[in-house]
Amino acid sequence: MNRTDALNLLKEYxxxxxxxxxxxxxxxxxxxxxxxxxxxxxxxxxxxxxHDFDYEKYPSAPDHPLKGSQILRERGYPEDIRQAILGHxxxxxxxxxxxxxxxxxxxxxxxxxxxxxxxxxxxKIADLEVSSVKKKLKDKGFARNVNRDDIIDxxxxxxxxxxxxxxxVIDAMKSIKHDLGL
Numbered sequence: 001m002n003r004t005d006a007l008n009l010l011k012e013y014x015x016x017x018x019x020x021x022x023x024x025x026x027x028x029x030x031x032x033x034x035x036x037x038x039x040x041x042x043x044x045x046x047x048x049x050x051h052d053f054d055y056e057k058y059p060s061a062p063d064h065p066l067k068g069s070q071i072l073r074e075r076g077y078p079e080d081i082r083q084a085i086l087g088h089x090x091x092x093x094x095x096x097x098x099x100x101x102x103x104x105x106x107x108x109x110x111x112x113x114x115x116x117x118x119x120x121x122x123x124k125i126a127d128l129e130v131s132s133v134k135k136k137l138k139d140k141g142f143a144r145n146v147n148r149d150d151i152i153d154x155x156x157x158x159x160x161x162x163x164x165x166x167x168x169v170i171d172a173m174k175s176i177k178h179d180l181g182l
Contacts, residue, residue, distance in 0.1 A: 001077060006046045009075065010053045019056060021180050023049050025111040025173050026104070032172035033103045046077075047084045047104050061091050090150070096157065106154035109147050110169050116143035118182045125174055125182040130166045 014020055030048030034041040054068030069082045084101035086094040088108050096102045117136050118125040136142050137151070155165045173180060 001046060001081075002042065003045060003049070006049050009071075010049055013053045013071075014056045016056055019052065022112055022115070023052055024176060024179050025115060026051060026107050028176045029107040029111055029169045029172040030100075030103060032168065032175070033107070034100075036168075037099060039100065043078075043081065044100055044103065047081055047100060048107065050077075050081075051085050051088050051104055051108065061089065065089050066092065102154070102158045105150070106158035106160070106165060107169060109150040109154065110166065111173065113137070113143055113146045113151060114166075114170055114173055115180065115182065116146065125170065125177050125180075128170055130163050130170070133166050133170070134163075 010020070010023060014023070027045050027048035030044040031041050033039075034044035050068070050072070051065070052068075054071065055064045058064045058067040065085050065088070069086050072082050072085070080098060080100065083094060084096075084098065084104050086092045087096040087101040088104045096105050113136070114125070114128070114133060117133050118128055121128060121132075137148055140148075152162070155162050158165065160168070173182070
């Protein structure tokens with residue numbers, strides 16, 4: 001299991017540029033959290049990179065992420081990676097018992113929301129502030145496909161204060177802003 005193999009699998013199943021960028025954003029956040037907590041950065045990055053790799057081919061619940069988990073099993077990915085990916089979709093009923101799985105759930109929707117917030121700003125993510133993200137969270141008409149409950153619940157489950165989590169993810173995403181087009 002390495003990033004090259006994970007990236008090849010991702011690109012085998014995903015062609016949509018926006019979806020690819022979403023997974024790069026989640027990967028960046030997961031790697032940053034792995035560093036913060038002294039965890040396995042490659043493993044956490046792989047979880048972020050592959051959490052939605054099957055979504056383009058299997059967009060309906062419960063196919064996503066169940067089909068992806070089967071593919072990962074066939075390709076020899078470890079159980080903890082598969083469990084974290086399964087757990088990011090609440091409808092699977094797979095509990096988030098590890099710090100890695102809680103981090104994925106906390107980062108997934110927030111990364112998408114931060115991208116949406118960045119895209120409406122002249123300087124994109126460069127000067128995005130926590131207060132702007134929180135203000136947009138209250139606007140139900142903005143980025144209406146982003147599940148705000150998942151952001152709030154995921155952050156609480158992860159055990160990080162919301163402001164701190166938002167800032168941490170913004171900073172992680174800034175580190176790859178050019179890859180994200182931000």
